[in-house]
Structures are given as structure tokens and as C-alpha cells.
Amino acid sequence: AMDTVSGAWGRIWREEPWGLVDVAVQLGVPSPTATLAVGGGALLLACLALIAGLFTRLASLGIAVVLLGALWFMKHDRGAVELILAYLIGPLIATLLGGGRWSLDWMIQGKTRTRR
Numbered sequence: 001a002m003d004t005v006s007g008a009w010g011r012i013w014r015e016e017p018w019g020l021v022d023v024a025v026q027l028g029v030p031s032p033t034a035t036l037a038v039g040g041g042a043l044l045l046a047c048l049a050l051i052a053g054l055f056t057r058l059a060s061l062g063i064a065v066v067l068l069g070a071l072w073f074m075k076h077d078r079g080a081v082e083l084i085l086a087y088l089i090g091p092l093i094a095t096l097l098g099g100g101r102w103s104l105d106w107m108i109q110g111k112t113r114t115r116r
Contacts, residue, residue: 063091
């Protein structure tokens, strides 16, 4: 695991080539570097918002959209499709149900009743 982490840091800080862009090119992703940067940044922000329970439905919908994009490009790999569909369940449930009682959404809205 440490080799993976140190390898990623080396690629970032020493500007070594990263194979992810090459994989995206092979999959036919349009503007792969920009797509990966925007998608990765959006996914990071959505995950942080979801962890905080802030804008829960919007954040989980954003995560679901990124996963649907991954599903589209990985549709030929059955193992990847099954994994992406498994990952997609959580964001879809959070999109439908919204944040729970301990989320920032719940606190901001001032809800005092329990959920039914």
C-alpha cells in the first residue's frame, strides 16, 4: 500500500507521467486530462459535502452522475460494471432520502421532529 501512496506522490510532485490519462485516452474519453481534473475535483467536493452532511441530495446526485459516467465508459468490462453498480446504490439512496438527523442540512433547516 505504501508503494502505491509514494508512487502517487512521486507522480504529483515530480511531474512524472501518470497512466490514468493514457487509460482515459484508450477508453475514448473526450479531453481526458481536463475531464479527469474536473471530474476528480467535483467528486472530491461532493464527497466532502456528503461527509459533512451539507447539501446531501445535491452532493450524492453529483457522485451518482460521476459514477454513471464511469459506467458508460466501462460498459465493456463486466467486473467493473458490477462494482460501479454496487457503488451507485449508496448515492442513489442518499439522493432519495437526504441527510439524516445529524447532518448539517438537518441542523440548518432547524428540524426537531424525528424522521418517519
